[in-house]
Amino acid sequence: MLSTYSTADKVLLALDCIIFGFDQHQLKILLIKRDFEPEKGKWSLIGGFLKRTETLDEAANRILQHLSGLDDIYLEQLYTFSEVDRDPGERTLSTAYYALINSENHTQVAKGAYSAQWFNIEDAPNLIFDHGEMVEKAILRLRRRAVSKPIGFELLPEKFTMLQLQKLYEAILDEKLDKRNFINKVNALDILIKLDEKDMTSSRKGSYLYQFDKQKYDQKIEEGFTFKL
Template sequence: MIKYSSQTRVLVAVDCIIFGFDGQDYKLLLVQRGFAPEKEKWSLMGGFLQPTESLDQAATRILKQLTGLENVYLDQMHTFSHPNRDPVERVVGVVYMALIDIEKYEKQINDDFHARWFLMKELPQLIFDHEEMVQMALNRLRYKASLHPILFELLPEKFTLPQLQALYEGLFDTKIDKRNFTRKLLSSNILKKINEKDKSTSKKGAYFYTLNETIYKDNGQNMLNLIPKNEMPAILE
């Protein structure tokens, strides 16, 4: 078998960042690392690329092996390649990211590696450069959500405008002007109003809406920006 001579072999690791939304809060799924160094410290779901698999296959395998999650769409985000990012030897890290509805997937999660959801504001210390990975992923997610209605995928079949606003405010950690938010949403025609109210939080109640699937699929990418312009610099940092 022909090999490239005089070349140093480098390990390739795949790390999976899984953001979740439980209807109220955004969370991050973490596991306890199963081997040294940093054994039993909190970590992203990670493992090494095997000779017979692609990066996508490795990400899918690692996520299922460490958490039990499967059929999750993972988006390849970035490659981390600082020579000293792993204290043992040279490891290039390829990061994948997903945003899921926690309730939809919670029955799949196993406890083999103590997989646990953490509130974004209460994350433990992570190993190596995993905190940098999470921050980059969060910025990337905010940027995408500021341009396209990807967060709608986390909503139940019927929802209220306050629930939708809370979804955006939670991701961007900011307060959004209710009047402007509602005006932009309704002008897009991406929602269909239902003659039914949610009265669980107030006597007056709030009307339920559903997603207009046709407009969402055909014109969703051209939706008006739902995030105030003064939030954009922070997103792009």
């Protein structure tokens, strides 16, 4: 028989966020040192519990916003983890979300509440519970998404150079890319605005800044265009 409502077990549902950032060189994740038991003092993802009155998306936004003060963060549900003993304290499931934050706001975030700290994904510390597994899964998801949707742009400041974009994709995909081929490909997509402005910090010649053109992108999607990088 199907269970009926009255006999069914209720559970705690946590929500943990894998927050990705990018600092021009490396993919980073934001971790906190847990200030409560169990596993107090160890590193973990940022998380909280779902309230009865909110959806998971709302909870994820609440947790992130509270942490960073940021609105309109790219957020996507990843997976619900349910090993019976994943949290030694009490039977708790956790739905993992991943977030992409652009580097202009990094500093602000890291200074927020909690002892939050950015780590390169390669040299992040061991995490509590199954948080390590969550991070792995998030990286795989990010990798797949980044080549089929323009979510990579979420990790960059509004104006960026081609090199920055390339470095970002190299970090996400974990492979070196050819400069000319990369630029050709990106230009073929025809969803960037080339600004008159140049970034002069990196060279004498200066490199042109670009902006993601969401309008154009949406319109192209409408017309059946598929992003493929």
